[in-house]
Amino acid sequence: MREAVHAATLAELVDKGYAALTVEGVAQRAGVHKTTVYRRWKDRESLLVDALAEHLAVDVPVPDTGTIEGDLRALARSLVQSYTSPTGRAVLAAMFTGAAGLPEIAAAGGHVFRDRLTRAEPVVRRAVERGELPAGTDPGEVLKTLAAPVYLRLLVTGDPVDETTADQAARVTLAAALAGAFVPR
Template identity: 80%
Template sequence: MCSDQPSAQPVGRGAKVRAAVHAATLAELVNKGYAALSVEHVAQRAGVHKTTVYRRWKDRESLLADALAEHMAMDIPVPDTGAIESDLRALARSIVHTFTSPNGQALLAAMFTGAAHLPEIATARRHVFDDRLARAEPVVTRAIQRGELPGGTDPAELLKTLAAPIYLRLLITADPVDETTADQAVRVTLTAARAGVLRTDSQPPL
């Protein structure tokens, strides 16, 4: 009897197992959606026994949360082009490219709709965005040191201002999202930052 479930060769232990299970989890999520995600199918795709999965993750929710957090943390290149405008453009475009891809759409759906009510997913979502902010902070710090942004510019507020119009379109309005969206977000963010409204004291320079 044939099965349409992908088969895989057995994998080793430790980090290789974790990586294989994470990859299988995301593949199942993309192909079938959160509602159809199961530990059994993930294990089969990863080439491990389901008891191997259950030894590491208590259920599909904790498995998905772990896979989402690790995937998003690894998928964040931090640009260093030598100029704040091109750095922010690279960051904004990476958000657009990530979340308009089939994989990104599935990840967004899991984090904000299908599994959004689960504490594990809420924690993973917070971890993902905290990690993204932390990784991108040096972009703002370097710009301040180069004199491109006012001293005291808050990296977290600047990066939230950059991302906000993109996520608004992705999650709420369903308006088209492309590189033009990213570039406009950069222009708005730089205008606000250079005016001093994104400083830690929230006061524009005199």
């Protein structure tokens, strides 16, 4: 039931946007009664927060290609693919437009992004262990640098975002990491 309601929540978000998202619409789409939804989630905000957190937590798998170059490229491409899909665009719109002013959504967004960084940190740690990156390289800073150009284009400039963007972000991040830019001084 939880998966069906999460899927229905994201589908409603894609089809109608945050402003028109209702618990009743989600329940109808999920094929459950609205009281079933309200037993688990107190309101649409808590439902949306839970659905977004679940979606974002599993949406970007952590690669293990055997090289830091391959892993960074795979991470960046996965991020681009995730946020250029209809669901990804709806998630971004909810998190950074109408719903962004809600403390629950802001907190969930911060939690989700921190969780994504934490999940991907083994990519950098493995590279340090293999000797591909300098000892002491800060995994979080590497990953933030990798994601920054993608989010800048998606949320600020509106420039196209594609695999070329992902590959360039990976190359720039790798060059900076190899130069020791993410080793605390």
